[in-house]
């Protein structure tokens with residue numbers, strides 16, 4: 001049984017089954033059966049997978065060391081009017097789960113969030129604090145802090161931070177800046193440096209992570225390093241992540257990130273783009289050709305009118321790297337669906353190098369982006385580099401740590417790939 005966190009929201013797709021509950025006649029009560037909590041103000045529910053406790057509203061209780069840490073932002077619904085703030089406390093026992101926030105420099109609004117624990121390997125359970133902010137204003141900067149109070153009036157709060165909501169279609173055509181990054185396992189200080197580089201280069205509105213955050217998804221110590229390094233940027237910029245093979249479909253993965261839908265397969269609109277995210281290492285793996293393919297067909301169909309259509313998943317269909325190369329099963333299963341729906345770009349990781357393809361359709365090289373899909377491997381922000389290569393499809397191939405910045409407007413997409421020093425590896429433009 002997969003251990004995952006489900007978020008079935010108002011824009012969710014593919015939320016079909018609930019979490020396991022304790023059997024009524026069982027002799028042993030499972031403290032981590034998963035469960036659901038409805039968020040009335042947001043209009044959706046949050047469901048934890050087996051391996052995590054039933055989520056409950058935070059209560060006014062501070063533990064021995066309630067200092068918040070690992071604060072990071074996610075998106076579970078319409079990004080023009082919502083944001084999710086997740087964090088831990090040093091003691092992993094505090095239950096107070098409150099966000100104070102407001103427009104600009106104010107913190108004149110308060111929302112209590114949900115909290116739940118999940119089981120880990122070789123250490124005490126982790127306590128997640130997750131607060132969903134809804135009914136926000138689009139294209140607006142908010143200030144916030146996280147923490148809470150106990151029943152005796154003691155308080156514990158984080159430092160102040162800020163986030164910015166996505167623009168609505170009614171607000172014209174502001175440029176949306178997206179950072180693409182992935183494969184951080186093994187070198188978390190570099191991951192932190194790469195995120196800071198992305199922030200300094202482009203101050204992205206949204207970060208896309210192509211999977212393989214950690215070496216073993218069930219090992220909490222790696223996740224602790226990952227979020228420690230990420231906090232300075234992820235407390236300011238929301239991130240959406242695709243599941244990678246090293247993430248092991250672990251309860252750790254699905255508990256720590258807040259994402260739309262079932263968090264394995266989901267779609268979301270952001271500015272002029274529709275982003276589809278899919279798990280290409282499901283359990284069982286045969287789900288790739290059934291549930292995965294059906295989800296792509298469904299999500300691409302409902303987003304047919306989007307100006308820009310992007311797909312994010314982990315293992316590339318096209319890669320000339322020596323280590324893995326393109327995955328034929330995914331290419332044969334998902335490639336025709338990408339072709340049929342004329343997806344503009346596909347973002348991957350898995351091979352620890354940088355590669356951009358020429359426009360591809362039906363496994364053939366095409367002349368212009370209007371005739372085919374461009375595939376990008378942005379596959380190392382920490383993981384050891386692999387030897388790159390060149391295939392018939394390859395436009396640019398580099399053996400470097402890398403991150404990609406996309407600047408997207410309705411009529412144009414400008415993409416620049418950088419190495420870990422901020423040097424340009426590649427530039428690419430598509431005009432609609």
Ligand SMILES: [Fe+2]
Pocket residue numbers: 212244245246314349350351
């Ligand atoms: Fe991988």
